[in-house]
Amino acid sequence: MNYILFDGPSRNNLLPFTFTRPVADIRVGILTIREKWERFLDTTTTTVTEDYLLDKYPMVEMDDNVMINASYLPNLELVEMIRDLAENQVIFQDEDVIAFYTKEAQDNINFETFEALEFSGDTIKIENTWDIFSKNGEAIQEDFNLITKDRSSQHIPASNNCIAPENIFIEEGATLEFTTLNASKGPIYIAKDAEIMEGSLIRGPLALCEAAVIKMGAKIYGPTTIGPSSKVGGEITNSVIFENSNKGHEGYLGNSVIGEWCNLGADTNNSNLKNNYAEVRLWDYQTEGFARTGLQFCGLMMGDHSKCGINTMFNTGTVVGVSANIFGSGFPRNFIPSFSWGGSNGFTTYLTKKAFEVAEVVMSRRKIKFTDIDKAILEHIFEETKQYRRE
Structure with a gap:
């Protein structure tokens, strides 16, 4: 099956972040929305987005396509319902289209000819910019469960002071010494080649993504995500920083x-x-x-x-x-x-x-x-x- 993530009606509510990317490529939790869907579906996805973004984020359309509203984050119940879709069936929640299966070109969709299915389960929806940070704790927990299932963390070096170490997961290549990690309020995920420098005080939930760096003496609490290759310092609470960005010094971000x-x-x-x-x-x-x-x-x-x-x-x-x-x-x-x-x-x-x-x-x-x-x-x-x- 060919799965395509579409921006949906929330795209303009998510500006300025969707000026430069599809909704699917917003990071919330540990992973981007696209990465979440691709892990659950075990396949790659493409995107329906604004025309000026198509050269960077092209759409691949085939004979059989399942279209998924990228504002919705996947979970097992929703993914199973999407996998079971038959041609010309559409999944709604309230009045929102979550997903549909079609063989028609995108310009020819008429939902009045579709069989409507209601999704009554719970799912996280990212429809406003502030949802990215306000729903980040729940998203970190969901991603943590997905990424770490049936896997073992790397050893936590003895110099670190840890609370609830069972909620801490460290990937290969990550480095941390003489830090305080409190995972009693939510998980702490430290990705491959990430680094936490000495003297940092961390209270989960935290997602420190691949090759990201927390600098010496930083204070981070509340559900926070530091994207791949980003560097942070100072005081941060309940914030999401996308990849390749820097807040490298003292100062407050909340x-x-x-x-x-x-x-x-x-x-x-x-x-x-x-x-x-x-x-x-x-x-x-x-x-x-x-x-x-x-x-x-x-x-x-x-x-x-x-x-x-x-x-x-x-x-x-x-x-x-x-x-x-x-x-x-x-x-x-x-x-x-x-x-x-x-x-x-x-x-x-x-x-x-x-x-x-x-x-x-x-x-x-x-x-x-x-x-x-x-x-x-x-x-x-x-x-x-x-x-x-x-x-």
Whole structure:
């Protein structure tokens, strides 16, 4: 069977992270949504996403296709129901399409001709940016169970101080000495070639992904994910950092999501609670206004390739687009459009030529090429987000 993950109606609610990737390639828990589905289905998947992303994330369509809404995270009950789908059957939950089996081209789908099946089980759905951190604890536990089933952890070095070591799993090649690991509140997963430096204080749930680094004396608690090859230090609570990003120094990050190729300068801090304890509102790209989150704690949402200088301060519920560069004293406004350059005193347009020069240098340091496809994606985002910038 050919399985295809589609973005679905939540795609725009997940901007700015879905400017540069399909919904399926968002990381929540230990794995990306795509990696979760591929483990459960034991096969590769492709994607239905925005046209400008197709060169990087192509779709492969065959005679028999099962389409899956990438906002839904897999579990055994849901996967079994999807595997049992027959042609022209569709799985709903409430009014949402979760999956369907078709031999028709995607432009010809008419669900009125399908047999509707109701999924009544529980599953995690990622439909807003804040779900990425607020549902991260549950997702870490699910991924931990999936990855570690019937496997044995590497030995925990004796220099480490551990609580609930049965909830700690260390992959081959990981290094850690003289740390404190408390897994009594949730599992701690340390991936291949990851490193936790001396003096770090860790309370699970934690997902430290492949080749990621926690620097000396860091304090990390609340369900937190550090993506592959990312480096972090200072204080972090209940946040998700995608791959290849850095928060390498002191400063506080809480209830936040940081995209790929981001860098937070030394002593960058974000607020995650309003002074009046009111509900946090976040910028909504669909309504072009600030949307209710239902949350009292909500910090920083930063899109790919964005960076900030030392001592940057972000207000509660700040959304930063793609490839923004923020610096200077004071609080910048709590919606910073893509390709913005500046700070609390105002912003100008960060021209693509300069942004591309930085991206090429940053990516080459990780031995990754900044391709013409990457440029085309960022150029599209630059044009699409012009309306938000003051030229």
